[in-house]
Amino acid sequence: MFLHAMSQPGNSSRCALLISFMIGFCLPRLTSAQDDPIRLPSRFRESVTLPTDGIVIKKLATVDDYLADGQWAQAINVLRNLSRDHRQTLVPIRVERNITSPTLAERYISSTTYCNLLLSSLPPEALALYRQQVDAQAKRWFDDGVRRRDAELLTRILQQAFVSSHGDDALSKLGEWAWERGDYSTARKYWTMLAPPAKRPANVPDNQNPDKEAGEKILSPHEMLPVLRYPDTNIKPELVLARLVLCSIAEGNFWRARLELDACQQQFDQIEGTLAGREGNLVEILEQEFANVRKWKPVGSSANWNSFASGMRRNGSAPADISLNRPLWSVALSPERLPVPNPRPALGSHSWPRHFPVICNNRLFVNDANTILAFDLATGEPAWPIELPATEEESNEPEISRLDSERRETAIIYPSPWSPALKNPLPERPIVGVPRYTMTISGGRLFARMGSPVSGRARNELRALRSEIVCLDLDRGEGTLLWKLAAGDVQQADAQQNEEAWSFEGSPVVRGEQAYVVMRKMTPQIQINVVCLNASDGRVIWNQQACAIVGQTSDNENLVDHLLLALADDRLFLSTNRGAVCALATSDGTLEWVITYESQPPKTILERSDPKLNGLLSPLVHGDQVFVAPTDSSFLFALQAETGRLLWQRKLEDRLEHLIGVRQRELIVSGRSLWSLDYYNGNMIWKYVVRETELAGYGRGMMTPTQTWWPQREAIEVFHFDQSTNRLFKQRHELRSQFGFVRGGNLLVSDGYLVITQEDRITVFGPGKPANSPPPNILTSQKENTTRP
Numbered sequence: 001m002f003l004h005a006m007s008q009p010g011n012s013s014r015c016a017l018l019i020s021f022m023i024g025f026c027l028p029r030l031t032s033a034q035d036d037p038i039r040l041p042s043r044f045r046e047s048v049t050l051p052t053d054g055i056v057i058k059k060l061a062t063v064d065d066y067l068a069d070g071q072w073a074q075a076i077n078v079l080r081n082l083s084r085d086h087r088q089t090l091v092p093i094r095v096e097r098n099i100t101s102p103t104l105a106e107r108y109i110s111s112t113t114y115c116n117l118l119l120s121s122l123p124p125e126a127l128a129l130y131r132q133q134v135d136a137q138a139k140r141w142f143d144d145g146v147r148r149r150d151a152e153l154l155t156r157i158l159q160q161a162f163v164s165s166h167g168d169d170a171l172s173k174l175g176e177w178a179w180e181r182g183d184y185s186t187a188r189k190y191w192t193m194l195a196p197p198a199k200r201p202a203n204v205p206d207n208q209n210p211d212k213e214a215g216e217k218i219l220s221p222h223e224m225l226p227v228l229r230y231p232d233t234n235i236k237p238e239l240v241l242a243r244l245v246l247c248s249i250a251e252g253n254f255w256r257a258r259l260e261l262d263a264c265q266q267q268f269d270q271i272e273g274t275l276a277g278r279e280g281n282l283v284e285i286l287e288q289e290f291a292n293v294r295k296w297k298p299v300g301s302s303a304n305w306n307s308f309a310s311g312m313r314r315n316g317s318a319p320a321d322i323s324l325n326r327p328l329w330s331v332a333l334s335p336e337r338l339p340v341p342n343p344r345p346a347l348g349s350h351s352w353p354r355h356f357p358v359i360c361n362n363r364l365f366v367n368d369a370n371t372i373l374a375f376d377l378a379t380g381e382p383a384w385p386i387e388l389p390a391t392e393e394e395s396n397e398p399e400i401s402r403l404d405s406e407r408r409e410t411a412i413i414y415p416s417p418w419s420p421a422l423k424n425p426l427p428e429r430p431i432v433g434v435p436r437y438t439m440t441i442s443g444g445r446l447f448a449r450m451g452s453p454v455s456g457r458a459r460n461e462l463r464a465l466r467s468e469i470v471c472l473d474l475d476r477g478e479g480t481l482l483w484k485l486a487a488g489d490v491q492q493a494d495a496q497q498n499e500e501a502w503s504f505e506g507s508p509v510v511r512g513e514q515a516y517v518v519m520r521k522m523t524p525q526i527q528i529n530v531v532c533l534n535a536s537d538g539r540v541i542w543n544q545q546a547c548a549i550v551g552q553t554s555d556n557e558n559l560v561d562h563l564l565l566a567l568a569d570d571r572l573f574l575s576t577n578r579g580a581v582c583a584l585a586t587s588d589g590t591l592e593w594v595i596t597y598e599s600q601p602p603k604t605i606l607e608r609s610d611p612k613l614n615g616l617l618s619p620l621v622h623g624d625q626v627f628v629a630p631t632d633s634s635f636l637f638a639l640q641a642e643t644g645r646l647l648w649q650r651k652l653e654d655r656l657e658h659l660i661g662v663r664q665r666e667l668i669v670s671g672r673s674l675w676s677l678d679y680y681n682g683n684m685i686w687k688y689v690v691r692e693t694e695l696a697g698y699g700r701g702m703m704t705p706t707q708t709w710w711p712q713r714e715a716i717e718v719f720h721f722d723q724s725t726n727r728l729f730k731q732r733h734e735l736r737s738q739f740g741f742v743r744g745g746n747l748l749v750s751d752g753y754l755v756i757t758q759e760d761r762i763t764v765f766g767p768g769k770p771a772n773s774p775p776p777n778i779l780t781s782q783k784e785n786t787t788r789p
Contacts, residue, residue: 047579325766329380413479433560444475456559544589593644615657
């Protein structure tokens with residue numbers, strides 16, 4: 001058993017109230033607002049079509065009538081059938097909004113979740129009737145699942161018999177298994193469902209009550225709670241809360257852990273038990289664990305940088321503060337071949353950083369459409385050098401350029417540089433969009449999306465623009481190809497599909513032996529799918545449609561996009577940039593929830609190819625929140641990861657390009673300017689706003705424990721915010737004037753090394769003697785103060 005406690009008399013009810021308060025405070029918007037909704041005069045037309053079913057809606061209305069009349073058997077029968085037979089169907093949840101929340105249109109949840117919510121709200125006599133029907137089967141699943149340590153069987157209980165007598169046992173056991181493998185956020189997800197439904201106490205001050213700003217009202221049959229909770233667990237509430245406190249500590253969520261611990265000390269400071277392998281007072285044990293937590297390595301931080309934004313949650317940061325040292329090595333990158341319109345000709349052709357390297361075991365990997373290169377991080381030498389073919393031709397290139405080119409060519413690990421047939425042809429039709437190149441490393445394997453950067457093929461495009469996912473062996477094969485899968489091959493089972501209509505989007509996210517990637521087709525209607533592949537051999541495990549896009553596709557324009565998934569808590573999060581944000585189950589691709597919003601994408605060809613208006617904005621997951629900033633909206637949304645419920649939204653001065661990460665209470669986001677927001681409620685902590693083009697953001701920045709590194713075209717500016725004094729400090733490092741060839745670009749840090757990936761070159765700094773830099777300046781001592789250089 002995970003932990004055991006001996007309850008003192010009278011403590012259970014107090015603990016239940018405590019957990020209700022803590023879940024309500026730390027996940028503050030899980031219940032409906034109590035004020036009457038204000039209807040908007042009109043709602044906009046949605047930009048996507050989703051898998052809804054009018055028959056399911058009618059049957060749920062019938063269930064509502066059955067429940068109102070106390071016809072429990074009839075209601076239970078319909079709900080069980082819907083939950084079993086319509087798992088892929090979404091049910092709309094009516095959203096009433098006031099003027100503080102004008103953009104959210106609709107929220108949808110899976111019919112299984114909807115049915116389980118209704119079942120969990122049944123009165124005791126109806127719940128007993130339901131359990132007579134399902135307990136025997138649920139017990140067989142539970143016993144077999146525990147004996148075989150089969151999480152799939154226990155998950156089946158949660159889907160088909162959630163409120164059975166064994167649903168809470170399944171939640172507890174799945175949480176224990178997640179904890180044992182170090183997946184603390186997933187453990188918290190399961191254990192939270194054992195807590196009582198959240199009810200915010202009336203004495204919470206307004207300034208601590210973000211519900212007051214949310215302006216969202218959820219209406220559903222019998223005032224259904226929007227978050228699924230097991231209704232009557234026999235697991236002691238103090239044990240549930242102790243588990244949640246440990247998860248907060250293990251996740252490195254110090255603010256939430258401190259809040260929970262303070263409340264624990266007030267409510268059940270006399271409870272004895274065994275926790276974390278120690279016996280004694282539970283609160284004292286938790287306090288000691290919390291005191292030691294700052295000695296741990298920050299969650300999500302490591303010497304490796306395994307994917308875009310470091311990890312699958314897209315919320316990575318450097319493990320320690322760094323200094324700007326001297327350049328160690330630099331190598332030129334191949335020029336971009338794709339003829340994309342240039343919206344900023346003053347900056348030169350293809351003048352935007354488009355490469356996002358990854359680092360593993362002191363090797364740096366970078367790719368473009370056709371090649372993957374591997375370098376030794378410390379020296380810049382090829383990680384596994386290949387021998388160039390002998391040639392007697394004389395080159396007119398300068399000696400430095402020739403050596404630079406040779407080093408780049410000998411570092412190629414995929415494909416062979418002497419196989420022109422593998423090069424992708426240029427499209428015949430015009431191109432709109434921003435080319436970008438990312439990769440993922442997991443389990444000693446490298447996964448990359450290769451081939452033509454075009455992810456949406458024009459109707460009249462005559463050339464075959466292939467894209468493929470490749471997997472290379474890094475542990476034993478020095479980058480040897482393990483497998484590759486063309487986008488057209490995924491859809492071979494459907495004879496009516498033109499295999500050339502499909503393209504992969506960005507690189508996969510990977511967990512264990514499963515890799516997940518986004519696909520798109522443009523004809524006859526734009527459709528976005530998420531595909532799960534076997535990470536060992538590329539075999540398709542499941543292929544799920546996320547949404548179809550309403551509207552005409554272009555006959556003459558090829559689209560270049562790069563949609564990336566985020567992965568956390570057995571959920572995949574996708575921002576389509578076309579009016580919808582989705583969450584899918586990793587197990588089978590079931591759509592768990594979808595929110596829609598008003599889509600206002602850039603219109604002209606130049607706007608659609610402007611990186612300032614089309615940032616690389618993967619969802620970012622922090623704890624139980626997911627942050628999205630779709631490129632077709634001027635809003636930044638914070639959503640509850642479990643349900644998709646809107647927590648807050650914020651419109652900033654400019655469009656965002658990157659969601660950099662969360663550090664303590666700060667959510668750092670960037671575009672032309674740089675902003676720090678309170679991730680809990682969206683309030684501004686500090687901002688650095690620029691108007692001059694030469695001082696605007698130029699590439700993706702990064703975070704360290706106390707610093708924010710933000711690249712500009714000619715410099716890097718490092719910010720430090722002192723929370724005790726509300727002072728913002730800035731230190732500027734000139735790059736072009738100090739190091740000549742070095743400019744700004746996409747940043748990442750690994751084990752003291754700073755990597756800058758420019759539009760045409762990659763440069764690695766340090767460790768070593770720090771470069772000469774001016775001392776930091778104090779910019780502001782007031783929150784919400786706009787700073788202009």
